[in-house]
């Protein structure tokens with residue numbers, strides 16, 4: 473039988489994961505063509521940070537090498553950017569003029585770093601942090617220049633800062649908020665994190681507004697000036713101030729988009745032949761910037777591409793980790809605690825441990841852990857499954873080990889009830 477034609481635009485983590493899931497379900501349904509703007513086979517983007525920090529190599533982070541594509545008879549068009557979708561003729565057109573027809577089209581174009589449009593943002597040495605090319609630029613710059621400024625104290629910015637520091641640069645992180653990772657940590661945990669990073673030699677400018685990037689006439693950035701007039705030297709400026717979904721290709725083809733390509737619970741766009749997964753997709757008003765939800769989307773999408781017609785994506789609860797060796801933090805759900813929530817806090821600032829659990833109506837709705845994240849996965853499961861924790865509430869702070877091999881034994885007789893607390897530890901219920 474003649475195979476159907478599937479075209480994937482975007483050779484990244486979500487798109488290729490969808491292909492993997494699809495090939496498991498139905499290896500022979502499609503002739504597959506992949507357009508990839510980057511000149512590399514699919515790699516683990518998450519691990520760019522360990523590469524930057526010198527803990528891994530580029531070769532080690534490849535997920536699917538060229539043989540994998542060949543083995544599955546996938547036509548891989550690397551270094552080619554899709555520039556147009558002709559929905560009438562059902563064809564994708566690339567920047568080199570090449571054209572591939574489809575029966576089904578999968579868009580997985582990811583995101584682009586948001587570059588603050590301040591004066592000087594186009595100077596040499598001003599980059600985002602998204603791909604192998606950016607990482608190579610940082611590695612090369614660290615060999616020849618001294619001062620780096622990272623704009624944005626979120627996960628990406630801090631990982632860039634740590635990596636560049638490890639590579640010998642003098643690093644300053646500029647952040648608009650009052651504390652670091654304010655979307656992932658509360659103020660107390662954010663301040664603990666800041667102290668830990670300061671002790672490694674990274675400097676911070678919090679609540680600072682970038683006014684202009686300066687140069688000394690050679691076209692390269694040389695400093696950052698803030699609104700208050702202060703100037704910090706910068707041979708490299710890494711913008712890590714957010715991402716924007718790559719939806720322009722879909723939008724120009726007439727697919728409804730709103731901060732991402734709009735998809736339904738089967739990951740289908742407005743055009744039933746076209747699906748979208750990953751950071752470019754907006755599902756029920758949310759675009760995700762972490763891989764776990766994208767992999768859930770990939771599974772559902774593959775199921776429908778395989779014509780099984782079951783499986784719905786209903787959205788994801790996400791959790792956070794920072795990939796800076798020696799710093800453990802974790803958060804999930806609503807860890808700030810809104811009205812109507814109760815908060816249990818264990819705080820040991822001298823020991824560098826802080827834990828906060830947020831409960832609403834006997835359900836753990838959020839957790840924020842710093843310094844000891846061993847139970848992060850367990851708390852995350854409780855948050856995601858919305859389990860009734862009324863029976864285990866009093867011991868929850870002390871972790872899963874209190875309950876032996878699970879949280880389901882008699883909750884009134886924990887395996888080893890916590891009796892002695894560290895002298896600096898205060899566990900209180902607010």
Ligand SMILES: Cc1cc2nc3c(=O)[nH]c(=O)nc-3n(C[C@H](O)[C@H](O)[C@H](O)COP(=O)(O)OP(=O)(O)OC[C@H]3O[C@@H](n4cnc5c(N)ncnc54)[C@H](O)[C@@H]3O)c2cc1C
Pocket residue numbers: 481482483484485486487507508509510517518519520521552553554555580581582583601602603628718721749750751752760761762763764766793795
């Ligand atoms: C440094 C770094 C660290 C990260 N760490 C974590 C982490 O610890 N945990 C976590 O969960 N997430 C992390 N992330 C986020 C995670 O990598 C992304 O959520 C994930 O890669 C998104 O997958 P995607 O397929 O949607 O996009 P991508 O992986 O970006 O893939 C999209 C691909 O499409 C290509 N493309 C775009 N437009 C076109 C076009 N028109 N034609 C052809 N190709 C096109 C792009 O070049 C890109 O290769 C990190 C991201 C970065 C940059």
